[in-house]
Amino acid sequence: xxxxxxxxxxxxxxxxxxxxxxSLIGVLILIIVVLCVSQSQQTKGRTPEEIxxxxxxxxxxxxxAEREKLAVVVTEKLTKLQExxxxxxxxxxxxxxxRKLLDSSKEIQEQNKEISQKLQKELDNLLVEIEGISRQQxxxxxxxxxxxxELKKRQVPPxxxxxxxxxxxxxxxxxxxxxxxxxxCSSGSLKVLSAWGEGDYRLSATPSVVVADTAYNHFLxxxxxxxxxxxxxxxxxxxxxxxxxxxxxxxADFGIRVGKLPIPGRGQLxxxxxEKFRGTIQAPPPVSSDSVPPVKKS
Numbered sequence: 001x002x003x004x005x006x007x008x009x010x011x012x013x014x015x016x017x018x019x020x021x022x023s024l025i026g027v028l029i030l031i032i033v034v035l036c037v038s039q040s041q042q043t044k045g046r047t048p049e050e051i052x053x054x055x056x057x058x059x060x061x062x063x064x065a066e067r068e069k070l071a072v073v074v075t076e077k078l079t080k081l082q083e084x085x086x087x088x089x090x091x092x093x094x095x096x097x098x099r100k101l102l103d104s105s106k107e108i109q110e111q112n113k114e115i116s117q118k119l120q121k122e123l124d125n126l127l128v129e130i131e132g133i134s135r136q137q138x139x140x141x142x143x144x145x146x147x148x149x150e151l152k153k154r155q156v157p158p159x160x161x162x163x164x165x166x167x168x169x170x171x172x173x174x175x176x177x178x179x180x181x182x183x184x185c186s187s188g189s190l191k192v193l194s195a196w197g198e199g200d201y202r203l204s205a206t207p208s209v210v211v212a213d214t215a216y217n218h219f220l221x222x223x224x225x226x227x228x229x230x231x232x233x234x235x236x237x238x239x240x241x242x243x244x245x246x247x248x249x250x251x252a253d254f255g256i257r258v259g260k261l262p263i264p265g266r267g268q269l270x271x272x273x274x275e276k277f278r279g280t281i282q283a284p285p286p287v288s289s290d291s292v293p294p295v296k297k298s
Contacts, residue, residue: 180279
């Protein structure tokens with residue numbers, strides 16, 4: 001019978017060596033994987049051809065920016081060159097004009113001579129006209145002095161002045177609450193008689209003045225506020241046209257009652273019989289440059 005062998009205590013085991021080998025292989029594989037991942041991250045998954053094209057694109061952008069800067073500089077240079085050319089052209093034109101003037105200086109001298117002779121002739125004519133006007137002025141002064149002397153001779157002495165003209169109410173009288181205002185009409189003028197307690201107010205009787213005069217329009221506006229007021233126009237022998245203008249404005253545009261009374265002679269007016277009927281209004285405002293006549297009543 002064969003006896004079983006006993007296991008020897010010096011037997012070699014290979015398991016630890018295999019473990020080390022497998023560990024080493026795993027470490028190598030890990031290193032390879034890490035390197036591959038790192039390279040793929042640096043190139044972002046692009047191929048070398050794509051990386052090369054990207055680099056070329058960056059270079060092209062840089063070159064484009066440099067060319068744009070160069071284009072700006074060139075444009076500025078061209079603008080400056082155009083200005084220089086324009087100035088050069090102007091200088092050439094000025095040169096040609098001056099040269100033409102120099103070449104034609106004789107003709108210009110002849111023309112200036114003719115113009116000078118013509119101006120001298122006109123100056124002589126003006127001197128003759130001035131001398132004639134001076135003589136006329138002297139003669140006019142003499143005539144004026146003669147006329148002034150004649151006027152002084154014809155002036156009425158104070159002791160021989162014309163008697164005043166007493167203005168009397170006509171008809172059967174008027175109500176006591178009536179307010180009467182007086183306007184004297186003479187040749188080419190109207191005179192508002194003491195309507196606001198500061199003496200008389202005279203204005204031209206031309207339609208344009210009657211319409212635009214601030215004081216007269218103020219007078220009509222204030223009188224129109226009292227329906228019992230009346231304006232009595234005192235008409236001198238030459239004042240009919242003035243009455244038509246002044247009374248027409250008061251009656252047609254302001255609705256004021258008007259009356260008329262012919263005044264014979266040239267004496268001063270005496271309105272004492274109307275003293276209790278005399279009306280007064282506020283003084284007109286100071287006349288300013290931008291004053292306008294009041295709006296007409298409808």
